Amino acid sequence: MVIMRRKGHIYSYWLILPALLIFGIFFIAPSIYGVIYSLTDWTIGKDKVSFIGLENYRTILESEELRLAIYNTFLYAVVVVIGKNLNGLLLALAVNTKMKLRGYFRVIFFLPCVISTIIIGLIFVPILHPNGILNEFLSTIGLGFLTQQWLVDSHIVMFSIAGVSIWQWSGYHMVVYLAGLQGIPSDYYEAARMDGATAWQRFRYITFPMLAPAFNINLLLSLIGGLKVFSEPYALTNGGPGNASQVIALEVFSKFGRGQWGLGTALNVTLAVFVSVIAVPVLYKMRKREVDE
């Protein structure tokens, strides 16, 4: 009875305060201010900041460079989502087999994701050079027609950058899929085998639906990460050649460097809107499905 009466205040809200203050003041408040600043002509060294309405957003829509950056960001996100999930799933299915070297594969494929993306990016700069080892290797094994000007050709540079990110993170997604696979009771497969189901049918009707939670998480993580992309193009091309590999976060950085803080903030807000509009429905669906189950 005593406990019941005290229950209301024994878990004192005061304990939330430190986290709430740090998060509220240094994350949420600037986010709100960002929306306001994005409507101004805020530039570095200017004393008076005045409202200019949606002018910055109009500049974004009218600028070919910024439109390209937005396009590239989405292109990159789509490519990495597909690449990381496909690789991750295939690797997980392969590594999930009981075998001697299983531990080794898990560690090796996972290894790149503990290394800084900047370091990974810089390692790939010479590898992707027109005379680099990748092209040399392709020529040597008779796939010379696949050689590319990986980071120089403006049509494929985004794909090359996405490729490096897929190289780095596939192992991560593999481990998440592996956890999902190990959660599937093995008697499901036994039963299916008894009923004469083929390998494909077992995958299609057992593995695939049971992997849905792992798939959702991987999708969400790779999608959000893809839209926020910065380090990969920063290390590999710094937006070049020309502006061919500019992405939104890189443009924010360049506007910051040029002192166009109002415009930079408008770009930053644009990115936040894109990420929320895409991620929140996915999340909502995920939660709903979990509740339904």
Add this chain to the structure above:
Amino acid sequence: MMGKTMMHRKTKDRIYRIVLQIFLVLLSLIIVVPLLIMILGAFKNSTEVTAFDLALPEQWLFENFVTVFEEGNLLTAFKNSILITVFSTLITILVSSLASFVIARRKTKLSQFLYYFFFMGTIIPMQIMPTIRLFTVLDIYGGYLNVIILYAAINIPFSCFLYTGFIRGIPSILDESAFIEGATTLQTYFYIILPLLKSCNITVLILLFTGIWNEINIPLYFLNDPTKRTLPLSVYQFFGAYGGSNWNLVFADLALAALPVIILFLFMQKQFISGLTEGAVKG
């Protein structure tokens, strides 16, 4: 008859496993080769390295590492990274687990709201220039402090998410017995909850440590003093200075910068792999 098919299946399985392993070993070369190019290149001289291949160095030039250590100011960068990572990680763990304790236990609308309020921070990207403005007004822009606070602010959401999920799994009867004995919420947290958080703490610790250690965006915007540069930032600047002429030194720099985490990872593979993915899996 039955025995024969069983045998048949067994040998087929064994062959399949061998073929699969050979294939995966070849596939793992895709991961190993770029890293090997870096490591071997770090020992070569500046002309030899430009082949960017897997040839062994004619002479193993250990002095490259000495040069890099001095020219690249690696020691300073290393210290900066340690300082920033340790403090922001500790602050985040402390305040997040405290907050999560209350959020997990209270069943009110307010606690539900706070849960989602924090959760927002795991999705939306931060607003950079308004944050710089805020730190400038507070007169701490450009130094260690603003980076430490910022890393805490950015990482509190996901940490709270993990801790809340974990603490919900701890029976609340445990804290109730402490309350009956007259303990305050804070005492209950320290004596009852904190000791039980060990595995969650390790998860969050590894997640924050690798994340902050490897991150470059925040230092790029928020550290304007070259002596306060973190490791990834120093590596990028070193590349800017030597990338044209001395790739052997760049590789030595990259290798030295990557080494601490790689060594930690190899010694604690299990904790790292589960630590970095558990958050995703639990979510």
